Amino acid sequence: MDQNEYRKARETGATVSDADLQAAETEVIDDQFEEESDEVIEEELEEVQDDLETSEDDVEEEVEQLSPKEQTAFQKRLEREQKKIEEKLRTEMEEQFKQKYSKHDEVISSMGGDPEKILNAAKEAQMVREAQRLADQNGWSDADTQWYIEQQKQQQELKELRVQMQINRLKDNPDYAGIASMEKDILAKIDRSNGALTVEEAFWALGGNKRVEQVKLEAQQREIAKRAQQPRTVQRDSPSTSVGEKPLSPSVLAEAKKMGISEAEARRLMTAQSAQTIDEWREKRKGSGR
Structure with missing residues (x-):
């Protein structure tokens, strides 16, 4: 029996069992509890919303109340704390x-x-341990073990020599710019690959393309700086004397113009005939038949 049935039974005077009464009362209590819970939740949500709005308003008011000087001081203090x-x-x-x-x-x-010496010592120690393991496994004598170690050293030296030769062959190639400074890194990369990588492949695997771009950029910057330091020559329409040459006097220039010769020719004649004055230049010019 639900709540509605219970109410009808009470109005008509019908008999209601204890179980039906208990069920109806429980439903009424549940409904009341749900209504009260909903009201409490709604009230709490409204209070939280009001608090949030009040807090935001307070923050905005505080920011607006700060003067520019106070804001600057606050910013500096924040930077110091950071x-x-x-x-x-x-x-x-x-x-x-x-x-x-x-x-x-x-x-x-x-x-x-010295990290390089330590690394070489570690490699040699590893080589000796490997030789000792093989000696114990194959029953080698001390002489056989030492021979194996020497052979391994020679092979390592030959491998390093081949890498150096290939790097020397590629170092002048602009596509492998900077490869000479990467010899140790390239050799270590090849060792880690158990010899599977070539010098070229190791170069690119180590970011060689970025190194090439960097080297090219540095070369361009050096060229630009070099050009900026070179003095500029400005071409002028009017004739001018060469740097270091003594300018001709106005009287000589006027006489040269009257005779129909250029300034350069007048200078050449004065220099060749060692004329010091206009009169000497005239006399020497007459003597030369001109």
């Missing part, structure tokens, strides 16, 4: 780095401090 945080993080990272790699530094220092 720098402090960055400095703190940097210090913590450096400390973690030191703690993590301090033992590595000690090992490197104890072995001479």
Whole structure:
């Protein structure tokens, strides 16, 4: 029996069992609880919304109330705090780095401090361990083991020599610009591939295309800087004397114009005849039959 049936039974005076009464009462209580819960939730949502709107209004009012000077001061303080945080993080990272790699530094220092020598020593030690393993497996003598080690060293040297020769062949090729400075990286890349990569393939695998673009860009920048330093020559329509030459006097220029000769020819005649004055130049010119 639901709530409506229970109400009708009460109005007509019909008999209602205890179970039906309990079910009807439970339904009434549930309905009341749901109505009250919905009302409470709606009220809480309205309160939260009002609080949010009030907070936003307060923030906007505070920002509007700040003067430009106060805003600048606030921004500077914010920047200072940010720098402090960055400095703190940097210090913590450096400390973690030191703690993590301090033992590595000690090992490197104890072995001479030269990474290349340490790497070569590690390779040689690995070669000796491999030789000892093969000796134990195949029953080699000490002489056989030493012979194997020497053979491995010679093969490694020949491989390095071949790589160097190929790099020397490619270093003048603009498509492989900067390859000469990548010899160690290329050799290590080829070793990691167990000799599967060529020098060219190792170069491109190590980002050779970016290196080529960088080298070309640097060359262009050097050329531009070189051109900018060169003095510019400006061509002029009017005749001018060469740098370092003594200009002709106005009287000589007037006499040259009267005689129908150019300034250059007048200068040449004065230089050849060593005339110092206009009168000397006239006398020498008459003596030359002109």
